Amino acid sequence: MTADRHDILSEIEQQARANELRCHRLTHPRNHTSVGLLVLQCDIDAGILKSSLADLTEPSPFATPPNGKISLSKTGSLSRNIVELLQVEQARVAKTRLPCALLLVELDDFAELPQSDAAMDHLLSVCLDNLEKIDILSVYERGKIAIILPGINRHLAAKRAEAIRQAAIDRPLEEDGSLRPISVSIALSLYQASDQGSAAALLQKTTRHLTDRGTDKNCLFFIDTEAGKEDSLQVTVEERLQLFSILDRD
Amino acid sequence: MKQTKSSSAMPPTLCISSGKGGVGKTTFAVNLAAALAARKMRVLLIDGDLGLANVDVVLGLNTSRTLQETIERGTDPAALLVEAAPGFTVLPASSGVPAMADLTAFEQNELTSALEKLSRRFDAVIVDAAAGIGQSVLRFNEWCAISCLIVTPDPTSLTDAYALIKVLAARLPARRFHLLINNVKSRREGEEVYLHLQRVLHKFLHKETECLGILPQDQAAVKAIRQRKPVFKLAPETAISKAFAEIAATFMASNKLMRQSKAVLSR
Numbered sequence: 001m002t003a004d005r006h007d008i009l010s011e012i013e014q015q016a017r018a019n020e021l022r023c024h025r026l027t028h029p030r031n032h033t034s035v036g037l038l039v040l041q042c043d044i045d046a047g048i049l050k051s052s053l054a055d056l057t058e059p060s061p062f063a064t065p066p067n068g069k070i071s072l073s074k075t076g077s078l079s080r081n082i083v084e085l086l087q088v089e090q091a092r093v094a095k096t097r098l099p100c101a102l103l104l105v106e107l108d109d110f111a112e113l114p115q116s117d118a119a120m121d122h123l124l125s126v127c128l129d130n131l132e133k134i135d136i137l138s139v140y141e142r143g144k145i146a147i148i149l150p151g152i153n154r155h156l157a158a159k160r161a162e163a164i165r166q167a168a169i170d171r172p173l174e175e176d177g178s179l180r181p182i183s184v185s186i187a188l189s190l191y192q193a194s195d196q197g198s199a200a201a202l203l204q205k206t207t208r209h210l211t212d213r214g215t216d217k218n219c220l221f222f223i224d225t226e227a228g229k230e231d232s233l234q235v236t237v238e239e240r241l242q243l244f245s246i247l248d249r250d
Numbered sequence: 251m252k253q254t255k256s257s258s259a260m261p262p263t264l265c266i267s268s269g270k271g272g273v274g275k276t277t278f279a280v281n282l283a284a285a286l287a288a289r290k291m292r293v294l295l296i297d298g299d300l301g302l303a304n305v306d307v308v309l310g311l312n313t314s315r316t317l318q319e320t321i322e323r324g325t326d327p328a329a330l331l332v333e334a335a336p337g338f339t340v341l342p343a344s345s346g347v348p349a350m351a352d353l354t355a356f357e358q359n360e361l362t363s364a365l366e367k368l369s370r371r372f373d374a375v376i377v378d379a380a381a382g383i384g385q386s387v388l389r390f391n392e393w394c395a396i397s398c399l400i401v402t403p404d405p406t407s408l409t410d411a412y413a414l415i416k417v418l419a420a421r422l423p424a425r426r427f428h429l430l431i432n433n434v435k436s437r438r439e440g441e442e443v444y445l446h447l448q449r450v451l452h453k454f455l456h457k458e459t460e461c462l463g464i465l466p467q468d469q470a471a472v473k474a475i476r477q478r479k480p481v482f483k484l485a486p487e488t489a490i491s492k493a494f495a496e497i498a499a500t501f502m503a504s505n506k507l508m509r510q511s512k513a514v515l516s517r
Contacts, residue, residue: 097421098421132354132356150355233413235416240409242449242450242454243405243408244405245446246443247405
């Protein structure tokens with residue numbers, strides 16, 4: 001905290017105390033510097049409020065993107081808990097009956113890349129360029145990115161996955177002034193209202209396809225839904241027959 | 251434009267759709283709006299057929315600014331309003347713009363947010379949706395509190411209306427759909443079509459509906475379209491105009507009842 005802000009806080013504190021208001025200095029939990037002043041006009045346990053504020057002032061370990069190179073304005077901060085995000089999306093699918101897709105994108109030969117952080121930056125950049133504003137992205141594991149595509153069917157999700165796969169090939173990784181060709185493997189799962197599995201199970205199932213590919217590269221896997229086919233609202237033959245039965249009366 | 255309203259509550263919003271094209275959505279939307287305006291209501295008619303609009307055509311309006319401006323430049327839709335008659339305001343859309351017929355989910359949300367603010371200045375809002383089951387049709391139905399589907403006795407119209415209800419019911423499970431039976435030879439035929447469709451909806455989808463009204467075949471309506479005027483204004487004494495007046499009265503009464511019950515509940 002700067003000296004100016006410290007002086008302002010002291011002045012407010014003096015004025016508050018002169019008016020017989022309760023004041024509490026709020027300090028950062030690690031370095032114990034003053035981060036604010038709490039002036040209470042009612043009898044609240046200041047300890048609770050202080051600990052709440054400490055949570056807010058504690059910097060998130062993922063607040064800064066790797067190397068600070070990638071703007072994540074589309075998706076918010078990195079490494080959000082993908083299972084929680086999926087649970088929220090599953091609830092939305094149940095409510096609206098619009099399916100969502102989960103893409104797991106893995107950089108092939110990630111372990112062999114000398115500059116892994118730069119490679120992840122590059123992969124993020126490739127993925128972000130192929131996302132829409134409503135899509136949700138999170139770093140999943142080293143070398144893997146999870147993407148949730150809300151309100152999308154299998155056909156469109158496959159098109160998006162293919163676009164990411166192709167973009168990775170088209171954009172080699174810059175490494176010490178030279179360009180290194182890269183590729184990604186993608187597993188795609190669709191989740192629809194008739195599916196019952198948990199978020200963790202969906203993630204596990206999708207991850208397994210990437211793990212099982214062994215040394216294969218540049219792959220795109222489509223994973224069947226639990227029901228084996230997409231929810232259909234197609235008008236059935238029986239429904240049509242019933243609808244048209246009124247015409248037979250004429 | 252003088253529409254100012256002290257209350258900021260959302261007025262009744264009615265989405266008119268059909269599945270099949272050419273069954274009389276725009277004719278109904280225009281005439282219902284005219285009938286409500288004749289009852290001193292401030293009505294906003296939104297042309298929800300965003301890529302192939304024709305509310306302006308049916309009303310004989312010359313519009314140069316459309317909702318395309320809101321999507322592309324973020325223009326406040328209030329700046330695009332056109333007054334068709336006292337108390338009857340139209341929000342025009344574009345014609346022959348494929349991009350407008352295929353808005354992304356994000357654009358649709360932006361649009362409905364902008365419309366929500368505008369709608370509060372009116373007593374009733376009607377959306378004349380596009381034919382089919384495109385995203386805009388689904389989104390407008392979600393946005394509106396009341397969904398009205400136009401059906402004619404044709405098998406294609408019956409199938410398409412049924413299919414649309416099936417899709418909408420999956421997204422809006424609590425919604426009670428209103429049916430308007432159009433282009434029937436007699437009231438009896440209209441009632442039969444309604445009851446038959448209701449039976450099928452009940453059997454397969456477990457959905458109950460309400461009959462908003464029955465509109466007879468009427469040459470006056472055809473003539474009015476050619477003259478680009480609402481038949482309700484052009485030939486108020488015809489059977490179809492009287493049916494529009496009756497539907498407007500029912501609509502007003504049911505919404506007044508809805509408002510009263512909400513007021514009682516909030517006490």
